[in-house]
Amino acid sequence: MKKFCLIIVVVLFASNLSAQQDTAFYRNEVKASVSDAFLAGLFWIPNFWSSNRDPNDNSSLYANFSVSYLHRPLKWLWVGVNFVNYFGNKISYNWREYDKNGNYNDFSKSKIKYCAVIAPEVRFSYVNRKSTILYSAVSVGVGIEDGYNRKYHKYPEINYYFQVTYFGFSFNMGKKSNIFLGGELGLGMKGFLNIHGGYRF
Secondary structure (H helix, E strand, O other): OHHHHHHHHHHHHHHHHHOOOOOOOOOOEEEEEOOOEEEEEEOOOOOOOOOOOOEEEOOOOOEEEEEEEEEEOOOOEEEEEEEEEEEEEEEEEEEEEEEOOEEEEEEEEEEEEEEEEEEEEEEEEEEOOOOOOOOOOOOOEEEEEEOOOOOEEEEEEEEEEEEEEEEEEEEEEEEOEEEEEEEEEEEEOOOOEEEEEEEEE
């Protein structure tokens, strides 16, 4: 087992070293991503698993959209920022209003909870080929959530968010190999799985 792990480490370092021998690479990247944000929906909904959760809180899986800019000072190192917004968890309100004669009207109101996050990102790419890039990354940021006030939530509120990308990839295409499509497997504000596309220059 130790020999197998050692071989894996050597292969990764060798491939990275080989890739860095070619010094030509694009230093800037813009990217747009979409995700189910499945895990974010489970972790950030308060009392999601609680038996006394508000029955008017019609929780649903989150969906999100994000845009990113990353600068690449070294072939294997990327630094930049994400703007992530996600929505879901329909919040509903029902109430009754009486007039002075004792008559009443029932009212209802609902809103999709929304959150906007700004999160710096650091990415490490361990395979850098003209056609393919494989990488891992981490992001930590702050977000503002919007929604109607609840018993256990007062809006708007500020929260901290994270994203750990265990495995990410991009397939580069186009005449200059600077247009790309790819995906990420991770945990956090972008969810479990997202797909993306973008441009490098």
